[in-house]
Structure formats: C-alpha cells, structure tokens
Amino acid sequence: MIKLKTPISEETARSLKVGDEVLLTGTIVTARDAAHKLMVEEKPDFIREHLFGSVIYHCGPVVKKDADGTYSFVAAGPTTSSREEPYQADVMEEYKVRAVIGKGGMGPKTADGLKKTGAVYLHAVGGAGSLIAKKVTSVDTVYKLEEFGTPEAFWVIQVEDFPCVVTMDSHGGSLHKDIMEMSGSIAKELMEK
Amino acid sequence: MELKNAMLELLRRASTDLAPDVEKAIRQAHKNEDEGTSAKNVFGTIIENIELARKASTPLCQDTGSIICYVDFPVGESEKKYREALEWAAIEATKLQYLRPNAVDPITGKNTGNNIGINAPYMHFHQWDKPEVRVRVMLKGGGSENVGTQYRLPDAALKAGRDLKGVRKVIIDAVHKAQGYGCAPGIIGVGIGGDRVTSYALSKEQFFRALGEKSDNPELAKLEESLLDDLNKLKIGPMGFGGKTTVLGVNIGLQHRHPATYYVAISYTCWAYRRKTMIIKGSEVSYD
Numbered sequence: 001m002i003k004l005k006t007p008i009s010e011e012t013a014r015s016l017k018v019g020d021e022v023l024l025t026g027t028i029v030t031a032r033d034a035a036h037k038l039m040v041e042e043k044p045d046f047i048r049e050h051l052f053g054s055v056i057y058h059c060g061p062v063v064k065k066d067a068d069g070t071y072s073f074v075a076a077g078p079t080t081s082s083r084e085e086p087y088q089a090d091v092m093e094e095y096k097v098r099a100v101i102g103k104g105g106m107g108p109k110t111a112d113g114l115k116k117t118g119a120v121y122l123h124a125v126g127g128a129g130s131l132i133a134k135k136v137t138s139v140d141t142v143y144k145l146e147e148f149g150t151p152e153a154f155w156v157i158q159v160e161d162f163p164c165v166v167t168m169d170s171h172g173g174s175l176h177k178d179i180m181e182m183s184g185s186i187a188k189e190l191m192e193k
Numbered sequence: 194m195e196l197k198n199a200m201l202e203l204l205r206r207a208s209t210d211l212a213p214d215v216e217k218a219i220r221q222a223h224k225n226e227d228e229g230t231s232a233k234n235v236f237g238t239i240i241e242n243i244e245l246a247r248k249a250s251t252p253l254c255q256d257t258g259s260i261i262c263y264v265d266f267p268v269g270e271s272e273k274k275y276r277e278a279l280e281w282a283a284i285e286a287t288k289l290q291y292l293r294p295n296a297v298d299p300i301t302g303k304n305t306g307n308n309i310g311i312n313a314p315y316m317h318f319h320q321w322d323k324p325e326v327r328v329r330v331m332l333k334g335g336g337s338e339n340v341g342t343q344y345r346l347p348d349a350a351l352k353a354g355r356d357l358k359g360v361r362k363v364i365i366d367a368v369h370k371a372q373g374y375g376c377a378p379g380i381i382g383v384g385i386g387g388d389r390v391t392s393y394a395l396s397k398e399q400f401f402r403a404l405g406e407k408s409d410n411p412e413l414a415k416l417e418e419s420l421l422d423d424l425n426k427l428k429i430g431p432m433g434f435g436g437k438t439t440v441l442g443v444n445i446g447l448q449h450r451h452p453a454t455y456y457v458a459i460s461y462t463c464w465a466y467r468r469k470t471m472i473i474k475g476s477e478v479s480y481d
Contacts, residue, residue, distance in 0.1 A: 019231075034302065062255050062293045074290040075246075075255035080336040080374050103336075104374040104433060125235055126336070126376035126432060127465035129255040131242040149304025150294055151256075163238070165231060165434070179435050180372060183427040187369040190423050191351065191362045 007053030008098040010118040018173035020166040022122065027140070028055040028101070028162075030155040032079055034148045036087040043094060046143055050156050051095040055122075058084065058102035060151025062129070063139070071139040073157065075129030078103040081121075089113025105167055105176030114170045121168035123175075135162040196274065199471060199478045200282035200328070204260070206480055207330050207469040208252045208291045211243050214404045215380075215441065215466045219243070222378060222431070222438035232436025239431070239464060250291075254376075254465040257292040258332035260314035261397070265327040272318050275328070279316065283308040295335075325474040329401055332467040337375035338460075342367050343393060346455040355455045357416055360385055360445075361423075367459040368424050368440060373433020376463030380404065380442045381424070384458040386450035392458035399444035400462055401470075408445060417443045431464070441466075 004012070006026030016022070029050050031039070038044060062075040081088075081102030088100060088110045098119050100106075103126040114120060124132060136157050143154040167175040211219075223236035246253040260283055264275050284307045286292045296310035297303065308314065321327075344363040346355045351366055353359035364383060371379065384395030407414040420443045430436025441464065450456070470481045 021234075060255060060293065062252055062257065062290050064290050075252040075257075075293070077255050079256060080339065082374060083339075103376065104372065123432065123434075125238045125242075126373075127254040127463055128238050128242040129253060129465075130246040130249060130251045131238065133251070133255075134245070148302075149297065149306065151304070167434070175435075176372065176433060179429060179433055182435075183369055183372070183429050186427050187365050190365050190426065193423075 004099075006055060008055070009053070010098070013098045013120055014118050014170045016120045016166050016169055017171070018166055018169050018175050022164050022166065023161040024055065024099075024101075024122070024164060025160050025162070026054070026158070028057045028157060028159055030057045030059045030061060030153070030157065032058055032060055032152055033083055034152040035144070035154055036084045036091060038144070039091045039094065040087045047154055048095060051097050053096060053098055055099040055101060056091070056097055058100070061133070061155060063150055063155070071142065073133040073136040073139065076133040076136055077127055077129040078124040080104045081106050085109055089116070092117045092119050101164055105174065111168060111172060111174055111177075114168055115172060118170050120166050120170060122164035123167040124162070124164050132162070135159050196278040196473075197281045199473065200278045201285050203328060203330055203469055203471045203480065204282055204286040205250065205289075205291045207332050207467045208257050208286070209246050209250050210469075211247070211253060212466065212468060215464070216243055218404050218441040219464060222441065225437050230436065231434040232430045232438070235431040235434060252291060252293070253467065254334060254463070255293060256334040256336060257295065258334040258467065259295060259338070260292075260308060261331045261333055262314055263317045263319065263329040263398075263401075265319045265321045265323070267322070267324055267326070268320060270326065275318075276316060279314055280309055283314055325472055328471045328473070330469055331397070331400060333397075334376070334463055334465065337379065337463040340371040340375040341393075341396075341458075341460045342370070343389070343456060343458045346457060357412065360457050361416060361420060363457050364420060364443070364459060365423065367461075368429075369427060371461055372429055375461045376465065377429055377433055378431055378438045378441045378464050379461045380466055381440055381444070382460040382462070383443070383445040385445065385447040385456075387448045387456060388451070388454065389456060391448065392456040393460065395446045395448055396458040396460040399446050400460070400466070400468060402444045404442040410447065413445045413447065417445055
C-alpha cells in the first residue's frame with residue numbers, strides 16, 4: 001500500500017503504475033460536469049490554489065449542513081468519469097493537477113494528458129458512499145453551491161487514508177483499455193456461439 | 194397509519210438498506226473471487242459499505258438516483274393523495290440526507306434542491322382488484338442509467354436477427370459496452386417488443402423481480418440462465434477491474450410488437466440496487 005499526501009510532486013505521480021493501491025491523505029476538490037465545463041471555458045482563479053499539485057475527485061456528495069453553518073459529508077463515492085473526457089486533460093494542464101479520482105476510467109485524450117502533465121487516474125469503489133464519507137475528515141469550503149447545486153459544486157475537503165487503485169498511469173498504462181480489449185474478444189466469441 | 198411518514202420510511206429504507214436478495218448475491222460473488230485480487234478487495238469494500246449504511250442509516254451510494262414510484266391501488270382511491278404524500282416525503286428525505294437533491298432544470302441547469310420538479314419524482318399508477326395498496330419505489334442512479342441502451346432488430350453490425358438469438362447478441366454487446374461505467378456487477382433488465390417507450394418501461398420494471406426468480410416463460414427463463422453464465426465469462430468484474438462476476442442477474446420481459454418493429458431495450462442497474470416495496474392493508478404497513 002502506497003501512502004500519498006497532497007501536494008503530490010510530479011516525480012511521485014510519475015512513479016505510480018497501474019495496479020498500485022494507494023491511501024490518499026490531504027486536500028482534494030470535488031468537481032464534475034458543470035465544474036469541468038466552467039474550468040475549461042472560463043478558467044476561474046478561485047480554485048487554482050486548491051488544485052495546484054492536488055487532486056480532482058469526480059463526486060457529487062450528499063452533504064449535511066449543521067446548525068453552526070459547517071458542512072459534513074454523509075455519502076461520497078465516485079461518479080462516472082467518462083463524462084469529463086472532453087475536458088479532463090486541459091483542466092489538469094491548466095491547474096497542475098496531479099491526480100483524478102473517479103470510476104469507470106477515461107479515454108485516450110485523458111491518457112495523453114496524464115503523460116504530458118505527469119498525473120494519474122485513481123479508481124475508488126463506486127457505490128461505496130457511506131464508507132468513503134468516513135474518510136472525509138472535514139469540509140474546508142465550497143464554491144458555486146448556489147449556482148451548481150450540491151452534487152455539482154466544488155467542495156474543498158480533507159481526506160485521510162482514502163483508498164484507491166491506480167488504473168491509468170503517466171506511462172500510457174490503462175487497466176480500462178486492457179479490460180475493454182480482453183472482454184471485447186470474448187464477447188465476439190460468445191456472439192458467434 | 195400516516196401515509197406521508199410511511200412514504201418517508203419507504204424512501205429511507207430504499208436508500209440505506211440493500212435488498213436481501215442482492216446482498217446475498219454480492220456475498221456469494223465475494224466468496225467466488227480469488228484472494229489478493231482487486232475484485233476480492235472491491236467486494237470486501239462493498240460489503241463493508243452495505244453494513245455501515247444500514248447501521249448508520251446513511252445512503253448506500255451518494256447518487257441516490259431518480260425516484261421512480263409504482264403505485265397499485267384499489268377502486269376508489271385517489272392518485273393525488275399518493276402524489277402529495279410522496280412529494281412531501283421526498284422533500285423531507287432530502288432534508289434528512291437520505292436523498293441527494295437530483296432534480297435539475299435542463300434549460301437553466303438549476304437544481305431545485307429538494308428532488309421535486311416536472312415529472313420528478315416519476316410516478317406510475319395502476320388500479321387493481323386487490324383491497325390493499327402496493328407502493329414500489331426504485332432509486333435509479335444516473336451512472337447506471339447512462340449505460341442503458343435500446344436496439345432495433347435486425348442489427349446488421351452485430352448480425353443480430355429478429356429472434357432470441359439476436360436478442361442474446363445485443364445483450365452481450367450492451368454489457369460489453371457498459372464495462373465498469375455503471376458500477377459493475379450490474380443487474381440487467383431487458384424488455385423485448387412493444388414500441389420505443391414501452392420496451393424501455395418494461396426493461397426497467399424487470400428490476401422488481403427478485404434475483405434468481407425465473408421468468409414464467411420457459412424460453413426466457415432458459416435465456417436468462419444461460420446469459421448470466423455467458424456475461425460472467427466476459428471477466429469485466431466488479432468496477433471493471435477484471436474478475437469472475439460481471440452481472441448478478443438477468444431479468445427479461447416480453448410484450449407483443451408491431452409487425453414492422455422489433456425493439457430490445459436494456460436497462461442496467463448498479464450493484465447498489467435500491468428498491469423497496471410497501472404494502473398498506475387498512476391501518477397496517479409492511480415493507481419488503
């Protein structure tokens with residue numbers, strides 16, 4: 001098990017390989033569809049310092065607001081990453097992001113982006129919402145909550161020992177591509193049966 | 194019996210308490226995977242999450258989905274009463290974090306914040322001859338909804354004709370394309386026949402059939418069983434990491450079609466397969 005702490009250096013990100021299991025600690029930022037569109041089209045500065053050397057988490061959490069105005073995460077598993085494929089590589093380069101956490105993997109454009117920027121794609125267990133919320137130790141701040149709504153806002157959070165698997169690395173490795181090809185040839189055989 | 198509170202309890206249970214047949218299938222899948230593999234670890238995490246969500250009464254998955262509700266009621270009952278009760282319950286369940294606000298205006302992008310909107314929650318009403326009321330609810334996650342698909346047979350590219358062989362081919366194709374995007378291992382609901390709309394509706398209703406419960410139609414029962422075997426040979430595995438379990442079940446329904454059309458609609462649901470049924474008999478309410 002590899003322990004990763006944000007900010008992550010480019011050297012560390014490049015040392016990771018597909019199949020490595022990691023425990024991530026530090027600052028991460030949730031961002032999904034509306035957030036990625038905004039980061040590509042308008043390149044806002046408010047999120048820059050939070051993302052430098054840090055991690056984007058494809059997650060639309062269930063969040064509780066306490067009486068004192070502070071927030072806590074109730075359920076927070078990963079959402080499908082492929083929707084961010086048109087944006088992800090540009091976002092990583094623009095904001096110097098070192099890792100992206102999601103589920104399902106991403107395509108060739110992101111794979112090239114990981115190589116260029118020196119970053120990795122981390123896969124968390126989809127659907128494990130209650131369990132992953134336990135790894136979120138605090139919510140620092142939130143951006144665009146009113147405009148984007150709870151699931152799509154930028155939540156800046158602290159996590160401790162968040163478990164993930166590296167499924168795409170900066171050397172062109174992708175578990176998702178491998179499984180797609182392997183299962184594709186089996187599917188072809190099955191259809192001919 | 195207070196209908197509004199009963200509806201709220203139905204939503205709470207649907208979001209936090211995985212159905213026993215699904216949990217059993219997941220525990221079996223966990224046993225089947227080899228030690229030290231990612232697949233084994235994923236199932237371990239999933240089981241830990243199921244137990245925690247139930248104990249803490251927190252959502253199994255942060256995507257608490259779209260609320261889809263089917264009400265069967267006797268003669269003389271009012272649809273309005275059930276609609277109002279469900280809307281109240283959805284608002285309360287959102288406040289209590291059993292549900293994430295998931296109703297977004299497609300034009301403005303604005304989230305209503307309480308799961309209430311045009312056609313949200315979606316309700317199907319059906320009058321039946323029984324004296325009791327049955328309310329079935331499904332929380333359908335967006336990720337798994339996105340990998341659902343519809344085929345029009347014949348399909349030249351797949352060489353799928355207008356028969357069960359053709360149906361089998363397109364189901365294999367759909368599950369291959371879904372990979373891990375819809376949170377595998379999934380459950381596959383298939384609707385054969387009908388029109389564009391009703392084939393999808395039929396495919397989704399299949400999710401209320403318990404895992405392992407065979408189709409009444411012997412031909413379909415045979416196909417369901419053989420497909421469950423074949424789809425697991427794809428080795429996509431939980432989360433698409435590779436492994437022995439790619440799907441937990443295949444439920445197929447059919448309806449008559451127009452001579453010119455042959456639709457096969459395929460709905461996919463993630464392992465966090467959230468559905469609950471409530472039966473109201475007089476003042477008694479039971480949940481299943």
